[in-house]
Amino acid sequence: MTVAEALQWGAGQLTEGGIPNAAGDARWLLADALGVEPMRITLMAADPVAAEKLQQFQAHIAARQQYQPVAQIIGHRMFYGRRFRVTPDVLDPRPDTETLIEVALQAAFRRVLDLGVGSGCILLTLLAEQPDATGTGTDISDKALAVARQNMTDLGLSDRARLVQSDWLTHIEGVFDLIVSNPPYISTAEMADLSPDVTDWEPHVALTPGGDGLDAYRIITRHAADYLTPGGRLIVEIGAGQGDAVRILFQNAKLDDIVIHSDLDGRDRVVSGKIGKKIWKTSEKAQL
Ligand SMILES: C[S@@+](CC[C@H](N)C(=O)[O-])C[C@H]1O[C@@H](n2cnc3c(N)ncnc32)[C@H](O)[C@@H]1O
The missing domain is CATH 3.40.50.150 (Vaccinia Virus protein VP39)
Known part of the structure; x- marks a missing residue:
């Protein structure tokens, strides 16, 4: 599966699950699974996704389908230009x-x-x-x-x-x-x-x-x-x-x-x- 196909699959799953902003969330979750910045995803569209990264992405999508916030799933949030760890606590x-x-x-x-x-x-x-x-x-x-x-x-x-x-x-x-x-x-x-x-x-x-x-x-x-x-x-x-x-x-x-x-x-x-x-x-x- 390529990056573009994975993104499309993930966005589709989130849309079906009634998650608002499905495409944006899928991009963040895929970027985290791939270990790249979200803005890199488009440039990597034709690249194949390694099996363990795809598995990670699928786990992220499953968590988001349970409404877990993206920041908790990827473990951080940018705030005023700095990165802060975020947990359910x-x-x-x-x-x-x-x-x-x-x-x-x-x-x-x-x-x-x-x-x-x-x-x-x-x-x-x-x-x-x-x-x-x-x-x-x-x-x-x-x-x-x-x-x-x-x-x-x-x-x-x-x-x-x-x-x-x-x-x-x-x-x-x-x-x-x-x-x-x-x-x-x-x-x-x-x-x-x-x-x-x-x-x-x-x-x-x-x-x-x-x-x-x-x-x-x-x-x-x-x-x-x-x-x-x-x-x-x-x-x-x-x-x-x-x-x-x-x-x-x-x-x-x-x-x-x-x-x-x-x-x-x-x-x-x-x-x-x-x-x-x-x-x-x-x-x-x-x-x-
Ligand atoms: C709305 S959150 C704000 C967290 C952070 N300052 C922010 O802006 O993202 C409110 C915080 O107040 C804390 N809190 C709630 N009741 C409190 C209390 N009685 N004394 C001190 N902190 C309390 C909560 O644990 C929580 O971390």
Whole structure:
């Protein structure tokens, strides 16, 4: 079988299985089985596919027919130009989250805290983009932290990043000039509408806090001011309909300069705010 025939077979299988974007997914899966970049597939169309590579491709197609996300099958995802390992223990990094990166990089920072670090895509991207910064990533899931640790090592950032198991800010000490978070924000009602790629394969704890989806924002905004230096920023990713509710939580937390930022599709995606004047205890100021 040639590369072109394999691609056609794989796309056909996925189409029959009701997988959206069947041709695109088949290309990624075939490229991974062949050990080449997806853009090489067209150039290799007439080449024969070795038996063991074909077997690998068939296994990939079978996994995708069970709705396993492509990133989990091939084991990685590109995010903001870097490669991140992805397993069923972490959220598959979404392109929408790059909006949060863009907003965070609009101002310099030296100490960043990422709450709910998952694969590490936010924390590690920010550290890679800001070479004089150090950062802490937290997650409640030790399995997610293991993936983040692997990505930290792969990207050569172990000397500037620290990973801590913590229920939001419970085990965090010190102050930061930037706090970022992409917390679980899908409401219980919305969970029913998600595709099986998400509900069957991604960690439940990464998707929803239950209820109206806002609980993580309530906790984070309640405590963020205690961990921000004067002028420090809080930036969170939100679901498309959550802008107004999260803006009110930022206002209640006495954050200033609150902005709701849109993603490339024009949907509300990120809320940012800044801590204004603050009365410091002597012990806190010593940490600055
Ligand atoms: C939506 S995922 C985001 C992962 C990653 N930051 C990203 O943007 O791809 C949310 C993350 O928050 C973590 N999480 C959920 N509840 C938490 C809690 N109570 N404390 C800390 N982290 C929590 C989940 O394990 C998950 O890794």
